[in-house]
Amino acid sequence: MYLIGSGQQDDPGLEDEMALAFLPALARMAVCGGTHGNELSGVYVVQEMERQQKEKGEGAWPIPVTTVLSNPRAVKECRRYIDTDMNRCFNRATLSSPITESSPYEVRRAQELNNLLGPKGSTDATDMICDLHNTTSNMGLTLIHYTSSDWVSLHICRYLQTKITKVPVRVLVLDFPINDAYNLESVSKHGFTLEIGPQPHGVVRADIYIIMKEAVDLTIDWIHKFNSGTVFEGGDVEAFKFIKSVDYPRDPEARTLTASIHPQLQDRDFCLLKQGDPLFFTFSGKTVKYEEEETLHPFFINEAAYYEKGIAFHLAKKLTLTIPAVQVQKD
Amino acid sequence: MERHNNLWRNAVALPAVSRVAVCGGTHGNELAGVYLVRERLKRRGADGTEPVSVVTVMSNPRATQLCVRYVETDLNRCFTQAMLSTPVSEASPYEMIRSQELNALLGPKGSGQAVDLLCDLHNTTANMGLCLITYSDRDWICLHICKHLQREMASTPVRYVHFDIPLNEAYSLDSVGKHGFAMEIGPQPHGVVRSAIFSAMQEGVQLMLDWICQFNSGTLFEGGWVDVYTTVKNIDYPRDPETHEITAAVHPDLQDRDFCLLHPGDPMFLSFSGETLRYKGKEALYPFFINEGAYYEKGIALSLARKKRVEIPSVHSETLR
Numbered sequence: 001m002y003l004i005g006s007g008q009q010d011d012p013g014l015e016d017e018m019a020l021a022f023l024p025a026l027a028r029m030a031v032c033g034g035t036h037g038n039e040l041s042g043v044y045v046v047q048e049m050e051r052q053q054k055e056k057g058e059g060a061w062p063i064p065v066t067t068v069l070s071n072p073r074a075v076k077e078c079r080r081y082i083d084t085d086m087n088r089c090f091n092r093a094t095l096s097s098p099i100t101e102s103s104p105y106e107v108r109r110a111q112e113l114n115n116l117l118g119p120k121g122s123t124d125a126t127d128m129i130c131d132l133h134n135t136t137s138n139m140g141l142t143l144i145h146y147t148s149s150d151w152v153s154l155h156i157c158r159y160l161q162t163k164i165t166k167v168p169v170r171v172l173v174l175d176f177p178i179n180d181a182y183n184l185e186s187v188s189k190h191g192f193t194l195e196i197g198p199q200p201h202g203v204v205r206a207d208i209y210i211i212m213k214e215a216v217d218l219t220i221d222w223i224h225k226f227n228s229g230t231v232f233e234g235g236d237v238e239a240f241k242f243i244k245s246v247d248y249p250r251d252p253e254a255r256t257l258t259a260s261i262h263p264q265l266q267d268r269d270f271c272l273l274k275q276g277d278p279l280f281f282t283f284s285g286k287t288v289k290y291e292e293e294e295t296l297h298p299f300f301i302n303e304a305a306y307y308e309k310g311i312a313f314h315l316a317k318k319l320t321l322t323i324p325a326v327q328v329q330k331d
Numbered sequence: 332m333e334r335h336n337n338l339w340r341n342a343v344a345l346p347a348v349s350r351v352a353v354c355g356g357t358h359g360n361e362l363a364g365v366y367l368v369r370e371r372l373k374r375r376g377a378d379g380t381e382p383v384s385v386v387t388v389m390s391n392p393r394a395t396q397l398c399v400r401y402v403e404t405d406l407n408r409c410f411t412q413a414m415l416s417t418p419v420s421e422a423s424p425y426e427m428i429r430s431q432e433l434n435a436l437l438g439p440k441g442s443g444q445a446v447d448l449l450c451d452l453h454n455t456t457a458n459m460g461l462c463l464i465t466y467s468d469r470d471w472i473c474l475h476i477c478k479h480l481q482r483e484m485a486s487t488p489v490r491y492v493h494f495d496i497p498l499n500e501a502y503s504l505d506s507v508g509k510h511g512f513a514m515e516i517g518p519q520p521h522g523v524v525r526s527a528i529f530s531a532m533q534e535g536v537q538l539m540l541d542w543i544c545q546f547n548s549g550t551l552f553e554g555g556w557v558d559v560y561t562t563v564k565n566i567d568y569p570r571d572p573e574t575h576e577i578t579a580a581v582h583p584d585l586q587d588r589d590f591c592l593l594h595p596g597d598p599m600f601l602s603f604s605g606e607t608l609r610y611k612g613k614e615a616l617y618p619f620f621i622n623e624g625a626y627y628e629k630g631i632a633l634s635l636a637r638k639k640r641v642e643i644p645s646v647h648s649e650t651l652r
Contacts (some may be wrong), residue, residue, distance in 0.1 A: 044603050045603075047603065052604075135519040136523050154636075198520075199520075200624050201522065204577075205581075206581060261526060281526045283366055283369075308384075314428075
């Protein structure tokens with residue numbers, strides 16, 4: 001029994017027969033760095049890949065790879081963004097908003113990238129975007145995708161989990177409808193954000209760079225193997241699904257923080273957070289605890305860029321996604 | 332009794348440290364100091380800190396508001412005598428104007444009205460523990476404070492770093508006080524406040540103030556020795572000759588190993604294409620400020636220092652006895 005499908009989990013009849021799904025080859029891949037200009041691993045992975053491409057030409061990688069410096073102005077100034085966070089500009093509304101002289105730089109640039117790598121949702125879109133990010137949180141390697149129903153992306157995640165052993169490799173799904181998905185990786189047919197931490201913004205650590213480079217190389221490797229006919233076995237993928245965010249305790253007038261992440265929570269991304277566990281430690285020495293009944297998993301704990309977004313950490317539920325075996329469909 | 336009398340006889344008498352300044356947010360994104368200053372300003376008048384008066388200052392309010400290191404120029408490079416006496420106008424960079432305001436408030440630098448001790452709070456992305464950074468290797472007050480922190484802070488390494496620059500070229504805020512140092516704590520990413528780092532800074536400041544109170548009350552502090560790291564030179568990243576972009580990162584074997592001796596031939600950098608570059612100097616030195624985020628634009632990958640043991644005399648304040 002075989003299925004030719006789009007790779008979507010809501011294909012009828014799939015639940016009963018998790019057999020072999022035939023999916024189109026991934027012809028075009030883009031590696032994007034510097035979507036946030038101060039997240040430096042991606043900037044230097046792209047720089048190095050461009051150097052390799054100049055040196056080796058067509059033979060640099062077994063599949064065609066486009067390298068993109070997503071936000072060049074922000075990279076030049078080593079800032080997250082110039083006018084507005086570019087990785088919030090890829091939802092349908094922003095991509096279709098008319099550009100005027102007063103449009104933020106990043107909105108313009110997002111539309112340029114959508115033309116280059118998309119258009120999002122169309123058959124012309126690039127097959128795979130790998131968007132490279134860093135976080136100050138202790139998240140190891142986290143692969144983030146806006147949807148939980150893309151088997152190709154989930155297969156690549158599983159492949160990276162088996163091949164990368166130096167750091168924990170986790171899968172995070174947001175479950176946004178495609179039109180609401182606002183990050184760059186949602187432009188392509190398959191893709192994910194490759195998020196690695198902890199690394200301070202504006203700093204490049206060799207150990208983190210090496211892991212990111214390895215993850216990109218393994219992704220290219222998977223795609224090449226897939227396109228060449230390899231069958232990738234199905235099975236379960238453990239994933240975390242975003243539920244909600246929690247802000248810092250703040251001064252009601254000044255809006256400045258009155259507490260920081262508690263030392264017992266700091267650096268413990270993806271641990272179990274239970275009712276009564278410490279969350280924050282105020283600057284005057286008091287502990288604030290997690291009051292809710294539901295046990296969840298915190299992540300993006302103490303991410304620098306999220307202070308201004310009113311986020312101390314996110315909370316996720318752990319779930320198991322089931323993916324079928326996949327093989328490239330022959331024409 | 333004999334030893335006690337000898338200590339007093341051989342001790343150095345120094346003026347009381349009557350006025351202290353605690354400054355934070357000199358770099359607006361070094362958040363432990365920002366939040367410590369905010370906390371202290373909230374408690375103003377709550378605790379009696381006789382016999383020392385403490386003024387708490389948010390050095391760079393605009394940069395702090397924006398959570399950036401600086402708005403136009405690095406405030407902590409604006410305190411040379413030359414820059415402090417340059418006429419400023421509305422067109423001058425914000426930080427130049429602000430440095431002169433701070434000099435009027437806490438100085439003037441070099442005069443009798445300057446605060447007795449200026450403690451300037453900083454964070455670094457480098458794994459430096461707690462460092463007191465200052466321009467002198469024979470300021471007994473600063474050295475004794477360092478010794479006190481080393482004795483009392485169990486879980487944080489405390490070190491004394493001496494910037495070997497002539498005093499008239501000293502450019503940082505702490506040089507405005509008669510005594511002064513930067514209290515630098517890392518590792519902490521810029522734009523982040525980590526609870527343990529905040530607590531260490533809070534403890535460091537409290538221990539400093541405790542020492543000063545005891546000193547001003549007439550306590551004799553016994554001499555001894557302190558290891559001092561004196562700066563020798565800075566090393567930049569390897570860079571592309573045309574684009575000036577860095578072509579390597581600090582080597583994994585050196586990353587986070589601040590104050591571990593670096594020998595000639597030891598790995599320093601790992602290029603993005605996988606090559607190891609080694610330390611070519613002839614002298615084994617102590618690296619620090621390894622991979623500080625704010626120093627990429629200043630062309631500094633790490634600083635190197637020599638270590639020496641400095642004997643410090645017993646000290647007491649001039650006021651009593």
